[in-house]
Amino acid sequence: MFVLKQPVRVLSFFLFYLTVCHSERLKSTSKTLFVKELSIVSNVSIRYANVLVRSLVENLETEDDEISFQVRIPKEAFITSFSIITSEKTINAVIKEKDVAAEEYNSAKEEGVNAGTVTQQTNVADDIGRDIFNVKVNVAAQTTLEFRLEYEELLKKNAGKYSQKLFVDSDHVIPRLEVFCEYREKQNFKQFSYQNPLDGRKIILRNEEMSDDGSFIRKVQWNPSVSQQDSTQFGFTKPFEIEYELEPPKDGGIVYYNGNGEFVHFFSPTSCEEEDVMSKQIVFVIDISGSMQNDPVKQVRQTMAQILSRLRLKDYFNIVIFNDYATSWSTRFRQATAANIEDAKQFVSSKVIAKGSTNINDALLKAISLFSQTLESSEDFHIGQMVVFLTDGSPTVGVTNREDIRQNVRDINFYDGVMCCKSIIHAIAFGKGADRNFLRTLAHENEGTLTIVRDIDEESESFIDLYHGIESPFYKNIEFTFTADEKIIPEANITRPQFKLLDCNADIVVAGRTYPNAEIHSVIIASENNDRVVFDNITTVRTRDIDEKKLARLFIYERVKQLLEEADISTDSKSKKLANDKALELSLEHKFVTPLTSLVVTEYSPEKLTNIPGPTKSNSKTKNNQGASSFGTGAIYDAYDYGVDDLTSQPDYVDIDNSLQLVGGNSASFMTFNYGIKIISFLTIQILYKLFVYFF
Template sequence: MIIDGVTYPGVIKEKEAAKKQYETAVSRGQTAGLVKASGRKTEKFTVSVNVASESKVTFELVYEEMLKRHLGKYEIFIKVQPKVLVKNYQIDVDIYEPQGISFLDAEASFITNDLLPAIKKSFSGETGHISFKPTLDQQRSCPNCSSTLMNGDFIVTYDVNRESPGNIQIVNGYFVHYFVPPKLSGVPKNVVYVIDRSGSMSGRKMEQTKQALLKILNDTAEHDYFNFIVFDTDIIVWRDSMVKATPENLKQAKQFVRNIKDGGATNINDPTLKAVELLNNAYDLKQVPDKSVSLIILLTDGEANSGESNPSRIQENVKKANKGKYTLYSLAFGYGVDYPFLEKLALENSGVARRIYEDSDADLQLEGFYNEIANPTLLDVQMQYPENAIADVTKNSFKQYFDGSELVVAGRITDNDLNSFTIDVNAEGADQPLKYSENIDLQEKDDANKKLQYIYGDFIERQWAYLTIQQLLEKRIHADPSEKANLTAKALELSLKFNFVTPLTSMVVTKPEDKENEEESLIADKFVEVDSDPHFVINVPQKNDALCFNINEQPGVVLNLIEDKKLGIAVNGELIGDKTTNATLKSTETYFGKLGIVNKKINLRIEVTTDAITVMDGDNQTTFSWLDTVTVDRKGFNLAISNSDNVKLSFGEEATFVIVRHEVWKDNPVHRDYLGFYTIDDHAFSEEVHGLLGQFFHGVDYEISDIHSTADPNKPDATMKVKNKLLTVTRGIQKDYRDGSADNNEIPCWFVHSNAEGLIDGTHTDYIVQDIFSIA
């Protein structure tokens, strides 16, 4: 945002934090902007902008898009809707493709003969260019009109040359593999069309559905097999078995489609299970080829309200019956559908959900979807990469490949000394197994990689992150609650690290106020970005979740965090308060101002304050400042100071702590610098370890039930059963600095109230000790 000539960049934050920052600015009449993902998708965004009075603001939005290949081409859609005549209107598209461009075209949905000359196209080798620069007269809806005819999509389409099936880009230790096999014979497909004919499908929706089905039948290959199930309250099966797409069968199927009548309620469970049964019987009785692709295409415009109407039970029934054998696609016609239910139903059965919009071209939308899956050419595609040399690979196993599409896999290369990169793709074709292999000499590709690095920068790494986030978000749709929390945390971590706007994050941009006024208002709003009232985040790996709690005590109190009598190790923290008791700026926040680490066995004491780190090794004492970059490596422990804001301390290989120094601005009238303490590895501690943190090092067992909404829809309450007690806990977000950075990640956790009473052993006052070096 450029506000009165000054540029303010957007910042990616957890979506609730971003929303609050934006709403706070708007409530004060300030200029602010918010970009958030629309609904559950990462490809669609909503932009909100508030402009303060008498301000001049320019809002610039830069975005990246991963193009997906459909029907043999990539498409770039640019929405054109200026609403007025524009003196200097121009679209420029520059394309660089390392494999070379095979064709390039551009068109617009609003194009006329007068506008056509305004589109210029050229391409050669690796580069292509499109420009669209209409004059004022070309933009006019009629020769003397002041209105514009430019209203619609400007569409660029292109494809690339493919010397081999696999195109791989490797830059900065990350790879992306784009796989498109050569032209192959089609694999027979078996399709069961499960079509809603309930009362809500009456009128234009039913007519459009019929038109689409008739066109699809016209395009059905003769080696395919198909059947129809139509449903309302009851179900009607066209044939009692799958039938081959002979001319006679297609003719009879068209007549059946024309005679479909609407009426009744919506029973989704029974027809979907019947579709699975038809396909099972077809394979058991050898009615369809062994090497074939089997699909269930479910089309509905409503919610299940007949037969089994519980969405969870329908999902469970279909998943149990299907057993992962057949791909199910859910087509949601209009906005009256339960889209999350249909999406989960599809994802649990290897498919996807697609929304069909209630427009004049709904029949074309249905046909377009069918065309994407009309010609499968490979089954059971397995993509393999060098073992022990890669990590964090995205999805690399696919049930089928459809002609005209593309399979994309990304990952991280962990072997820095790797000289070559081998790709093996194994799949089943229409007639025989197929294998594609490619070996890339990484040393020979050095010059090419330098060119790619110059052009793409960190693009390959970002594409890996994007694919990983997409797949984590997809998995969490049908994950159980404990796994869902873990998937959410991972997706949120990557979204924040790579600055992506996703369903978990938003971009916010505001104009900062004067610092003193800003500090007062932040305190007034209790929107303080500090690690206050020492909060603790307890990871619970066995549940893929986390617990968190705060301890509220007075400044000067020393709390025992870890005490292991067997190992002779203890960690204690002293609380500090804010600088002032000024009534207008009064804050009751407390923080860790001093930490003490003691190891009796090696006669070591370490004192960490916001000013210095002092190591007392026997009779020797050494003091370091936070500005030092130093590593102390002595028998029994290792200490490293880096980045002016964190200290990492290890006892042996499996007891590692991080202390983060949080700085506030120098003349802050209220807050002072403070410390955060985090455990990275706790495996070395004995079974006797205790303390506010230590007692959880060997796990904690609890059960969550009765999750219910509260006044804040983002913070539901629940009942936690732990240590034979029932506690009320709240779902929330806590900051997590365990990676050693002063920049925080935010992770979801169950917050335990009242100083963690009921969760910790005893009460929090049992953990108050005499000084920072106290140990039993």
């Protein structure tokens, strides 16, 4: 693996993503590369965000300048297009299967082309809720380039709200900076607020518009002046954050469909009244191995005290702590009375002490076995059952093989060992040492979620945020059935028809496809607090124009996500291959960059990437400087390439899982956007005479 002998300038692109992050401010001394403009446009309709980033960059020097910068996108996003625009030409990337892209890369290398890479960083703290990629490029002298990146993402509901967070991540003034966001929904906005990164004040937006098709519209525009940007001592340290709530739909949610046969059903409870919330059984499983010593274990004790205080009287709970061995607070579930909560707090205070190794297998089995002790089968339908599992490491004692641990969990948590699942497992990966891949697969396999906590300062907030999203189970054993013109739509045409549990502050999204111009009807059967409930009079909305295209993209987005998850959790090689093959087919057909595909530019020539004549022979130099640049996010409706990619087959000095690649001919350069999990070194590069960069 190639490693740079000296540090390079690091630039950080503007970030648009759904989870909070905190990036270290990096300074810059360079004044030769100048970001003239940055625009971020986000268009959201039926919860689906289209994102466009546009930046204009100028190199003021009389010689080429080699720099390195960072690209950041949300982990759940798919890149849709990548282009470089000069006064003479627009260069667009195309999607190819990863092995084909790798072959082109190797061919380019054999022809003597210098290679460049955009590689994912996994060894940095600032990587929560997004993918970070390192890029090295050569920027031609005295040139101006426009760089555009587009991606799409479905916004998810958490704690009753939809949210977007936009980070400029810059300590440099940008002469022309603009953020524009538009939200279109068929449900009225119950609450809408935003905070800009300069003063942090929450502004309630009450002005709304109505479209001709009856959609409610909210718009946000932000154009900070140079003086306003200059007034901040440390740059854009806070996010541009938008949060909104929608008026609850009628019972059963809303089904949107278009003329092509695609549809999506958004389902969430209409209220969150205390008396309607289910009781729950919850087990907190806490790693107390030696790596948790000092601040981490202290923070766990403080956070657990807060969470225990939030339990309802009708809840039942237990606590399992583990290092070499697993120990439980009680041999059975205990009701959340004031006395029991106080006793549990004392247990946490006195017993949560970091020492020893990490026996994940025994801890999980002890926790799951508790669910078979107390309830009759009829009661099981009306109580939420879940495990919250926190660890900062990997299994080191007992059963250490990850596949064996998964099988052991399935044996006792799955019905008859094959159908998920008696309890949902939510995992929290704390710190860099946690085996995130294993925990993600474990959580998804048991219908839970993975929350990543990067450092001690954010542990309490992340743990509590997770609990807020699961503390109020409302429906259980939810089943969706769809018909098109009174004919049942096969489950193979639906992303997912069954769900174990739904919190009252969350939602479920089910997408599907049938024949064109069909009338869609949906029926939901679920268990609630005291009974079974059926929703069969669900509102349907026919989408038009822009929303019709969005709905088609949303279906493919959800379908590919589902297939990739199926492949990830599959224990059968044939099923895994089947899911991956179908995901690859859809990715290629609909131009998605996924872990199975790469985005490749095969048309490139340095002479065509200059709008002001520069040296015919590259005279590049590397700046030893670090910083965060300006790069943005935004949205347009007509972008139909996708991304989050993967490339495992690379030259012997590259170690890559996922990549977006730019390949050129003899006078060209090659760039790889790597979305993998492994840590990759930078590669030398002479590429793209100008790419969207910003010095610090």
